[in-house]
Amino acid sequence: MTSSSPLLQVRDLRVDVGERTVLRSVSLDVPAGALVVLMGANGSGKSTLGMALAGHPNYQVTAGSARLGDADLLGLPAHERARAGLFLSFQSPPDVPGVKNNLFIRTALNAVREARGLEPQDAFDFLSSAKQGAKQLGLPEAMLGRPVNEGFSGGERKRNELLQLSLLQPRLALLDEIDSGMDVDGVRAVVELVQRLRAQGTAFIVISHYLQMIEQLQPDTVLRLDQGCIAETGDIELARRIARTGFARAAATAEA
Template identity: 70%
Template sequence: MTNTSPLLSVGDLRVEVGERTVLDGITLDIQPGSLMVLMGANGSGKSTLGLTLAGHPRYRVTGGSAQFNGQDLLALKPEQRARAGLFVSLQSPPDIPGVKNGLFMRSALNAIRESHGETPLDAFDFLKDARALASELGLDAKLLSRPVNEGFSGGERKRNELLQLALLKPRLALLDEIDSGMDVDGVRAVVKLVQGMRAQGTAFVMVSHYLQLIESLTPDAVLRLDQGRIAETGTLALAQEIARTGFARNSETAEV
């Protein structure tokens, strides 16, 4: 890891959903090209962190800060955060009836290109790139002409998220259980894409409990969240310990 300024710097972030505090003082730094894994029991705040950083209106920030690439991330609208280079995949990607998958992706890509002063891609050039990437990811190119995620299997939804990631080329990607519903080939596609994008400077925060995937990705840091706080910070060894002991026993060990 080089001594560069963090791409993302989160300080004492506190978030409420309704009347409930979900994040209770999260502090972390993400360097360009780094990979951090978030682990934790259900309800520990893993998904909330990603959705908060993306600007989901349901999640109300009550304290703390988040700086992204030198900007106050929390002051930006969700679309501005995406154009600045933040990508968030969803644990359960929703259907978007009536919106063609390819058009959805091309519109997102061109919005980012235009914000950078680049020429928008026409349909022909976009489809050429999208079909090639879809083939590499094991996604049927025919799904580009169907409504977003409508009738897609779990694995197809996750591969579709990977295709968006590959096309948009963000500075930072937060992937929430991207391996869920994936077969062996799908997991291999995740590893190949993440490794390739890291080499080009993209940073990753991944929510996962799949030890084989985590080991293949060789993360720079592993964080265990518990009740909206970072309970432990470690390396791959922490993920391996959690896989052996589970979260309950791990919590007792950490307290001792």
């Protein structure tokens, strides 16, 4: 792989969920440090793309390829994809009863550090950085000692996803409606964190319909997904047109 090659390369990806083909053929390139916004009507396959790339067992890739740097993503189990530098924030982050938040994140962080050839982070150093990250994201420190997402509000769950993102510092992050349930301060925290990590080389695929946040993120590319395929590629003006006219009219305009 040459230095000029995109960080993420997806070619003709087809994904089935149960008996239904959700993604028919998706191809895209995402360079290091780039930000791609993915838009589409409900059921168009946006979340399916993220789940399939992350290796969720309910999302079966039946054709195509996906590479992250030199790694063949589709040939790796889910945990190895994370170790290779892939991060996925869930649209609805689940509870993990009985597992403390700080232990969960530190275990994930040290697994990633091991894959990068780094020494594991001890409990003291981790807790210091986790507390600092939580403060920046408006997440109470007490959440670090509680079971993962148990009793968290919607906004707190999303902030907890952002905390994981900030500490893991992945090569590629897929954020699935990270703004959902967030207040104004939460959206600001998303934008600031994304900008900081992009400056360090992290690439992003952001699924969102929230135009104000999309404009603040300043994406390099905006994609519209329709019926399992990328129907349009554009810039911020494509997002503005979709916000103004809706997906049905955007599709009709593209066909015309």
